[in-house]
Amino acid sequence: MIDIRDRVRNAALHGKIVSAEEAAAIIKPGMNIGTSGFTPAGYPKAVPLALAERMKKENFQVNLWTGASVGKELDGAWAEANGIARRLPYQTNEAIRKQINNGKIAYTDLHLSHVAQMSRYGFLGGKVNVAIVEACAITEDGNIIPTTSLGNSPSFVKDADIVIVEVNTSQPMELEGMHDVYIPQDPPCRQPIPLTKPDDRIGTPYIPCGVDKITYIVPCDLPDAVRPLAAIDDDARAMSAHLIDFLNNEIKQGRMPKNLLPLQSGVGSVANAVVCGLVNSPYENLSVFTEVIQDGMFDLIDAGKLTFASGTSLTPSPEGLQRFYDNIGEYRKKIVLRPQEIANSPELARRLGIIAMNTAIEFDIFGHVNSTHIMGSKMMNGIGGSGDFARNGYLTFFFSNSIAKKGAISSIVPMCSHIDHTEHDVDVFITERGVADVRGLSPKERARVIIKHCAHPDYQPLLTDYLERAEKATGFVHTPHLMDEALSWHSRFIQTGTMKK
Amino acid sequence: MIDIRDRVRNAALHGKIVSAEEAAAIIKPGMNIGTSGFTPAGYPKAVPLALAERMKKENFQVNLWTGASVGKELDGAWAEANGIARRLPYQTNEAIRKQINNGKIAYTDLHLSHVAQMSRYGFLGGKVNVAIVEACAITEDGNIIPTTSLGNSPSFVKDADIVIVEVNTSQPMELEGMHDVYIPQDPPCRQPIPLTKPDDRIGTPYIPCGVDKITYIVPCDLPDAVRPLAAIDDDARAMSAHLIDFLNNEIKQGRMPKNLLPLQSGVGSVANAVVCGLVNSPYENLSVFTEVIQDGMFDLIDAGKLTFASGTSLTPSPEGLQRFYDNIGEYRKKIVLRPQEIANSPELARRLGIIAMNTAIEFDIFGHVNSTHIMGSKMMNGIGGSGDFARNGYLTFFFSNSIAKKGAISSIVPMCSHIDHTEHDVDVFITERGVADVRGLSPKERARVIIKHCAHPDYQPLLTDYLERAEKATGFVHTPHLMDEALSWHSRFIQTGTMKK
Numbered sequence A, B: 001m002i003d004i005r006d007r008v009r010n011a012a013l014h015g016k017i018v019s020a021e022e023a024a025a026i027i028k029p030g031m032n033i034g035t036s037g038f039t040p041a042g043y044p045k046a047v048p049l050a051l052a053e054r055m056k057k058e059n060f061q062v063n064l065w066t067g068a069s070v071g072k073e074l075d076g077a078w079a080e081a082n083g084i085a086r087r088l089p090y091q092t093n094e095a096i097r098k099q100i101n102n103g104k105i106a107y108t109d110l111h112l113s114h115v116a117q118m119s120r121y122g123f124l125g126g127k128v129n130v131a132i133v134e135a136c137a138i139t140e141d142g143n144i145i146p147t148t149s150l151g152n153s154p155s156f157v158k159d160a161d162i163v164i165v166e167v168n169t170s171q172p173m174e175l176e177g178m179h180d181v182y183i184p185q186d187p188p189c190r191q192p193i194p195l196t197k198p199d200d201r202i203g204t205p206y207i208p209c210g211v212d213k214i215t216y217i218v219p220c221d222l223p224d225a226v227r228p229l230a231a232i233d234d235d236a237r238a239m240s241a242h243l244i245d246f247l248n249n250e251i252k253q254g255r256m257p258k259n260l261l262p263l264q265s266g267v268g269s270v271a272n273a274v275v276c277g278l279v280n281s282p283y284e285n286l287s288v289f290t291e292v293i294q295d296g297m298f299d300l301i302d303a304g305k306l307t308f309a310s311g312t313s314l315t316p317s318p319e320g321l322q323r324f325y326d327n328i329g330e331y332r333k334k335i336v337l338r339p340q341e342i343a344n345s346p347e348l349a350r351r352l353g354i355i356a357m358n359t360a361i362e363f364d365i366f367g368h369v370n371s372t373h374i375m376g377s378k379m380m381n382g383i384g385g386s387g388d389f390a391r392n393g394y395l396t397f398f399f400s401n402s403i404a405k406k407g408a409i410s411s412i413v414p415m416c417s418h419i420d421h422t423e424h425d426v427d428v429f430i431t432e433r434g435v436a437d438v439r440g441l442s443p444k445e446r447a448r449v450i451i452k453h454c455a456h457p458d459y460q461p462l463l464t465d466y467l468e469r470a471e472k473a474t475g476f477v478h479t480p481h482l483m484d485e486a487l488s489w490h491s492r493f494i495q496t497g498t499m500k501k
């Protein structure tokens, strides 16, 4: 067994060190398992793999609650063992996605800032029975030093009857001190979250737990299964350039400070590309208040442009992770990880006035956004934190390519096939073709701006045709729609493989 | 002219007292006019009526920004004079609604908590040029004592170049002291809103203005054109009873304090009925943190059940208003009015853990809510504060009758024709038939619970049929929808006058 005694700083706890199999044996079918992990970062690996073996043999299922998506050793292995009955609040794993979309897994897609409190309130189907949390180390007092993410771990540890800590020796000890753990009280006793700047520290550098509350400690040395980022393509570069043009004008008009406001940027390649684009921008002294810290943020730090980044998870590419570990002494001065309840807090997004930048699957001419469903039915990943930020930011952007599947799909449609963010929540749309600033506009005005600046030329005439016919048929009503045609583009794609006529 | 000199407490200001016509003469076409008023309460009347006369003769238009809906002397008179080019953020007036739905008025339907800050940020098409604010009195220092609502007046007064104060002698002086005006700073300097209980006072009892900033003062004695509330019918009584049953069980399960959490209740008859229902409930020491204070709240105060109510507007029926005026000495101890930026603040809704209760036009089997559009196209009123509260409350309810138009419409549909609140935001649905608790459920589970407990028996088989065929056609995908049928109920109603086959 890997020796982790130097990382378990209270010798009295050494007796609780067991194998992954022993720890996994305590888990019973039907339990609610709350784990650490947010994106493939900081999730437990050894105990989940051991439990997957039991799942295969004993044929039993649990409910899995995490911070957000987790790596293959947890989501992947459990799904492949048919071990998940319920899953929340977010996932990106191929095996799980398949079972969510064939009726095997009941999936609850939640705003990431809601999860910890809903779990504490008892709103998610009982309480957390077992918390499994990855740690760098356990302190003298039995408190937990987390690793590359914080997610919902503090609340899961607080609420669970059984706490299993996986001490992962692949995680460098320099992570210690990079966390700031604050758990709000619940209503009616909740106080203001005392944070007014991205670099404020308001909590403890560890997850409060205590010696007695720890059930088992398990050694592990499997690294985070981080995933490569797609190369930055011309479309992403164009979106990034449009964003910078737009922000330059906002500064000129006096609607934005010169060093911008704290940036939030979503998951995925476009989001990363947009952040990378800022490296060559004129802006200095940028700050970040976001969920995931991707490679682009390291570029900004290296370029001396980013003074501070606050997030809930480090989600770099494999090269990015190596780069982070190699230079952790410097990066740790400029990065803090918080529970997602704080990182994604609506209260803080609005107070700090963040610039919210997220990616959409599709949006419609009237300004509604679909972040989650393919053709109205198939779950992709989940809403994640996009709603937490989009709804509360100073300025809310959504990005998308104007087309998908080589042009067979227009990502700008008459009506979204699923809506995660409404017309009330979005300020600006950006595709590789341009920028639609819809602030203060009525639906019919929005439609014209979106079609003109964001839609692909192949689809512009079709969208305009729909809008004009709907206006005539309804007598220029507030939001002109033809109920029997609004979703016909999606129907056509399903039937013919293209949205084109 | 009505003598208002005793209400204008600085004699130096008496020289600024002019007629409504003189004040209205300063307004130019194309200006952004920000007025007081929220529901038909506390809006200016004399100057708008005078301006309406000019509009009729001179044929010019302005943009009207308010707190929410306002009375006929403003929305009605200006719309009838074709005097409104743009309107935001909410309305309920028949004349305006018509022009919004025939292309004459560009209407921007905003979350009510967003308006003041978006106006300060300069996001709504320039700044407020003229503020017209109803007042009880003007203090020695030139500060404004508001009347029956606060809305966005503090920000409009702060930003406008021209400030016109309408001193209304029909408003009793006892209103003085019932307001608490707090204007947050804008990012990056915003601080936590220092409120942790509904009865906390965090600001001034007046709108800060100052002698020099006041351009004109106009006397007025027209009362608020409050509107009757529909009688409480059996359906509303049934919804109220379902709510109380549900809350009783939450208390029993330990998920709710015995005196509940601060209540928010929406506009309209159902909302009022639900509050009235609490008079005969077992709960004591209730508190209210809401937008509009309707008759039901006076019932609760009289019954000794309500310790405190915080809102942004008094919106009683004509009898309710009389009752309030008659007993204002008592009611004023238990009611405070705040700017809507505070009353509807997401930060506070989440901190206080409010119980959010709003009414829907329709909702769908997967839990999305339409608050605004009839048959996907025609604007009814607007989203109002429903999103501010629904998204951030401790427990979020939506109410609706299961059917409308004598059964020709099912208010529970396969897919909403417009979405204002998403599946991520709603906990519980209530119709006269029962309660659907969808917390923690997947979409397919939600659908079964909603059909079973909320839908009308006439439509239950049709909804189940849709769901089952969609499940089969899509292989039990996450959110089973048939793109060519999802909106067919609305199409059918438009074509045949009924959703029934």
Ligand SMILES: CC(C)(COP(=O)(O)OP(=O)(O)OC[C@H]1O[C@@H](n2cnc3c(N)ncnc32)[C@H](O)[C@@H]1OP(=O)(O)O)[C@@H](O)C(=O)NCCC(=O)NCCS
Pocket: A265, A266, A267, A268, A269, A270, A271, A291, A292, A358, A359, A360, A361, A362, A371, A372, A374, A375, A380, A381, A382, A383, A384, A385, A386, A403, A404, A405, A409, A410, A411
């Ligand atoms: C929306 C989201 C899926 C986009 O991710 P991405 O990596 O930039 O997207 P891609 O362009 O690679 O598209 C993903 C897939 O959707 C498909 N797609 C894109 N647009 C589509 C459309 N309009 N209709 C149907 N499919 C579409 C792509 O073809 C691709 O399919 P594939 O996996 O079969 O190749 C992702 O950002 C997400 O999950 N967002 C929701 C959560 C979120 O915003 N979190 C951030 C909060 S901090």
Ligand SMILES: CC(C)(COP(=O)(O)OP(=O)(O)OC[C@H]1O[C@@H](n2cnc3c(N)ncnc32)[C@H](O)[C@@H]1OP(=O)(O)O)[C@@H](O)C(=O)NCCC(=O)NCCS
Pocket: B265, B266, B267, B268, B269, B270, B271, B291, B292, B358, B359, B360, B361, B362, B371, B372, B374, B375, B380, B381, B382, B383, B384, B385, B386, B403, B404, B405, B409, B410, B411, B412
């Ligand atoms: C949704 C809302 C319109 C319901 O108001 P209400 O007074 O309870 O509603 P009613 O039952 O009287 O219905 C209003 C109209 O919609 C019609 N209607 C109701 N359900 C319908 C449906 N599913 N489809 C089409 N029309 C419907 C009614 O028939 C009625 O029509 P009419 O004016 O021609 O008679 C109102 O609550 C609202 O505007 N909400 C949005 C703002 C909000 O929630 N604010 C509160 C925040 S504090």
